[in-house]
Amino acid sequence: MTDLLTIDNVSFRYPNSANASIQEINLTVEPNSINVIVGPSGVGKSTLLNLIAGFLKPTQGTIEMQGVKVQGANWRRGIVFQDMALYPWLTVKQNILFGPKMRKMPANQSLDRLQYLLSETRLLEFEDTPIYELSGGLRQRVALARAFINEPPLLMLDESFSALDNYTRSEMHSLLLALWKNNQNGIIAITHDIDEAIFLGQNIYVLNGKPGKISQKFANPYFNMDMSEILSTEYIAFRNQLVSSIKQMS
Numbered sequence: 001m002t003d004l005l006t007i008d009n010v011s012f013r014y015p016n017s018a019n020a021s022i023q024e025i026n027l028t029v030e031p032n033s034i035n036v037i038v039g040p041s042g043v044g045k046s047t048l049l050n051l052i053a054g055f056l057k058p059t060q061g062t063i064e065m066q067g068v069k070v071q072g073a074n075w076r077r078g079i080v081f082q083d084m085a086l087y088p089w090l091t092v093k094q095n096i097l098f099g100p101k102m103r104k105m106p107a108n109q110s111l112d113r114l115q116y117l118l119s120e121t122r123l124l125e126f127e128d129t130p131i132y133e134l135s136g137g138l139r140q141r142v143a144l145a146r147a148f149i150n151e152p153p154l155l156m157l158d159e160s161f162s163a164l165d166n167y168t169r170s171e172m173h174s175l176l177l178a179l180w181k182n183n184q185n186g187i188i189a190i191t192h193d194i195d196e197a198i199f200l201g202q203n204i205y206v207l208n209g210k211p212g213k214i215s216q217k218f219a220n221p222y223f224n225m226d227m228s229e230i231l232s233t234e235y236i237a238f239r240n241q242l243v244s245s246i247k248q249m250s
């Protein structure tokens with residue numbers, strides 16, 4: 001199978017900084033896989049996403065998507081930011097349709113997708129409501145719908161759920177996985193939350209150290225598992241392994 005994304009020996013140093021922020025990152029993402037990068041704050045998680053998105057250029061190494069070198073931002077690599085970056089005075093529908101309009105998606109296709117996503121995210125009754133009137137949880141649903149409507153082959157989540165309360169966050173996890181199953185995107189999510197990483201990641205990459213490096217990759221046996229089905233001793237052992245891998249270098 002051709003990789004969706006190939007990161008080959010990528011390092012990056014901000015021009016105003018003496019030291020590299022990330023160093024010699026190698027990572028591949030398969031189509032329709034869901035991958036989590038976990039690590040403490042300041043190890044370069046956002047920097048790496050910004051490089052993949054094409055907002056930043058590697059100082060060394062290359063990033064290819066579907067065999068083509070990443071150069072600049074593109075709708076094929078969507079991002080859901082933590083602050084969601086929605087337009088507060090526009091309605092839910094206007095926010096969701098913004099991307100398709102920019103990339104000139106045919107109206108019948110974008111309106112079909114809009115209906116499907118409003119229904120999946122349970123936002124039908126809010127379609128004409130401006131964003132500033134919505135709660136944080138509803139705004140996050142809009143942010144997900146706005147990302148998925150573009151059908152990006154690769155979707156990235158930058159600590160997207162970290163500001164939400166526990167209940168809303170777990171609702172968002174389920175919604176994200178439901179949308180992912182239907183839409184077949186490749187996903188990279190970054191987080192500092194270990195339990196979020198274990199629920200959401202088929203593959204979990206640990207990024208740590210200064211400069212940040214990928215120190216370990218885990219194939220996660222607890223991906224998308226109902227906590228009540230998990231044998232607690234095995235789960236705790238796996239979780240502890242992940243915690244100690246994060247602590248080793250930070």
Ligand code: ADP
Pocket residue numbers: 014016017021039040041042043044045046047048
């Ligand atoms: P994380 O997302 O893991 O918290 P970041 O990618 O935000 O980490 O930051 C990684 C490192 O790069 C940190 O040491 C941070 O101070 C530095 N950094 C981030 N943005 C800039 C910038 N614009 N200029 C200089 N250094 C930066």
